[in-house]
Amino acid sequence: MQHPDRFDPLDPATQPVVPIPGYPNTQRRNPARAPFRRVLTRTELTGPLDLSQKLRPGDDNLAMLAPGRAAQGQLIHVGGRVLDEDGRPVAGAIVELWQANAGGRYFHPIDQRDAPLDPNFIGNGRTRSDAQGRYGFFTIKPGAYPVPDSGRWWRPPHIHISVLGPGSLMRLVTQMYFPGDPLNGLDRILNSVPDLAARARCIAASVLPTEIAGDWLGYTHDLVLRGRHATPPL
Amino acid sequence: MSRPNAPLVPTAWATIGPFFPNTFFREGDNDLTRMAPDAPPTAQGAPMWLTGRVLQEGGGPCVNAVLEAWQADAAGRFRHPRDPDWQQADPGFHGWGRAWTDAEGRFAFRTIIPGAYRDATGPRAPHINLAIIGSGIMGRLATTIFLPAFAEANAADPVLASLPEALRPLLVAQPDGLAEDGAPRFSLDLLLRGDAATETPFFED
Ligand SMILES: [Fe+3]
Numbered sequence: 001m002q003h004p005d006r007f008d009p010l011d012p013a014t015q016p017v018v019p020i021p022g023y024p025n026t027q028r029r030n031p032a033r034a035p036f037r038r039v040l041t042r043t044e045l046t047g048p049l050d051l052s053q054k055l056r057p058g059d060d061n062l063a064m065l066a067p068g069r070a071a072q073g074q075l076i077h078v079g080g081r082v083l084d085e086d087g088r089p090v091a092g093a094i095v096e097l098w099q100a101n102a103g104g105r106y107f108h109p110i111d112q113r114d115a116p117l118d119p120n121f122i123g124n125g126r127t128r129s130d131a132q133g134r135y136g137f138f139t140i141k142p143g144a145y146p147v148p149d150s151g152r153w154w155r156p157p158h159i160h161i162s163v164l165g166p167g168s169l170m171r172l173v174t175q176m177y178f179p180g181d182p183l184n185g186l187d188r189i190l191n192s193v194p195d196l197a198a199r200a201r202c203i204a205a206s207v208l209p210t211e212i213a214g215d216w217l218g219y220t221h222d223l224v225l226r227g228r229h230a231t232p233p234l
Numbered sequence: 235m236s237r238p239n240a241p242l243v244p245t246a247w248a249t250i251g252p253f254f255p256n257t258f259f260r261e262g263d264n265d266l267t268r269m270a271p272d273a274p275p276t277a278q279g280a281p282m283w284l285t286g287r288v289l290q291e292g293g294g295p296c297v298n299a300v301l302e303a304w305q306a307d308a309a310g311r312f313r314h315p316r317d318p319d320w321q322q323a324d325p326g327f328h329g330w331g332r333a334w335t336d337a338e339g340r341f342a343f344r345t346i347i348p349g350a351y352r353d354a355t356g357p358r359a360p361h362i363n364l365a366i367i368g369s370g371i372m373g374r375l376a377t378t379i380f381l382p383a384f385a386e387a388n389a390a391d392p393v394l395a396s397l398p399e400a401l402r403p404l405l406v407a408q409p410d411g412l413a414e415d416g417a418p419r420f421s422l423d424l425l426l427r428g429d430a431a432t433e434t435p436f437f438e439d
Contacts, residue, residue, distance in 0.1 A: 007439075009438065010244060010439065011243065014243055014244070014246055015246055015247055015372070015373065016246065016247060016248065016372035016373070018370075018372050020372075023370060024370070025249075025290075025368075025369050025370025025371075026249075026370040026371075026372065027291065027370075027427075028290040028291040028292070028296075028370065028426070028427060029290045029291070029296060029299075029368060029369075029370040029371050029426045029427060030370070030371060030372070030375075030426065030427060031375070031426060031427055031433055031434070031436055032427055032428070032429075032430075032433060033430065033433055033435070033436075035376075035436045035437055035438040035439075036396050036397055036435055036436070036437050036438065037396065037437075037438050038392075038393045038396045038437045038438065039355045039392050039393065039396070040355075041353050041354075041355045041358055041392070041393070042306075042312055042316060042317050042351065042353050042358075043304070043305070043306065043312070043358065043361065043363055043378075044363070045316045046304075046312040046314035046316045046317055047304060047314065047330070048304065048314075048328070048329060048330035049313065049314055051330065053269055053270040053273075053328075054263065054269075054270060054271060054328060054330065054331075054332075055258075055263075055332075056270075083242060084242075085241050085242050085243070085244060086241060086242070087241075087242055096258060098253065098254065098255050098258075100253075106253040108252075108253040108255065108256070109256070110252055110253070110298075111252075111253055122255075122257070123255075124255040124257050124258060126258070160248075160250060160251060160253075160254075162250065166314070167314075167316075168304050168363060168365065168376075169439055171302075171365065171374050172244070172245055172247065173247055173248060173249070173250055173367055173374075174245050174246060174247060174248050175248040175251075189248055189249065192372065193246045197243075198243065198246050199246070201243070201245060201246070202245070202246055202248075223245050224242045224243065224244050224245045225244060225245075226244045226439075228241065
């Protein structure tokens, strides 16, 4: 039985408001003009069904570069489910993750901050959600870092996540935060989302140590993509 | 069909920030005619390049922006069940690619000239969907690029028609010679923020 696709407009209160003070690129790079409304046709309702040939998954353990080369920091597992707005699991979504090391520095040529690089931590990973929509990464807890030229704005520990679901309109790029961090309340990116509940949903939940095995402190974080009646079977 | 859970609210977007990993890019990611970055081009149709620059307020280059392209195959079909003809779609055409901008804000996609199609909303002219993400961009900036050879189809396209007439040329790429592989190149600049006459039109998601 075929239901019509539904991509309801995003509730603006649940999405960031720009510009963000102290982040000049949010001024320079966001249109002054409101976006135009358009009819949704095939081209918007479709998207690459399975990107795993193009964007190859496999790097889901960021904490161990090679045997015997463990990254510095608190070992953590971050996992959860990729869901649509009906709570249906989105299978086969590509989930990309990148983050700073335990000292708050990225392994990236343009991060020239005076904090240590960890030779055993790159901090980039990619995986694919399973049939239940589950994804997971073994990594370390990232450090906080100051935003250059912004006064006293520090980014709280956070993990960048990009999700490519089976439809262009399902695309999501987000950041995951850690529960209880005092910097969360001061972060201008997290707080650019007006709706408090939407903000709270960007903060992962702790998993009790009794619930996971091994050396990993657990966090669970579900990712909700746009779309109702819209998740095609793989 | 029943709903397994109460409706959920989509997760809040955030910027990719300045540190989107270079290692996520592989040569060939920007080639929509390859099924994998290291596979040979297998798409049917006439090859073309879509190139240009991403510019920010003031006209300077937007460095390290990420562009994602999606388009129909040469016959106007998408390999996705929301296209009723998807089983006939070209199995050698991937249709999706990712590029990132260099220090001058330049990007390039290799693809084939997309086909036109008709659906319930009317005739769609050949087009390439682009989404731009980057540091400071807090959502997906979505737009659609058209080609100058299809003036009649462009005039009838319902998405292009949703723009004021004066802005429509901003979404039509212009011929820009031949690429090294001999395929025609079409070019345009995407201005993320500017005055009303020059800022690239973006569409609601
Ligand atoms: Fe960051």
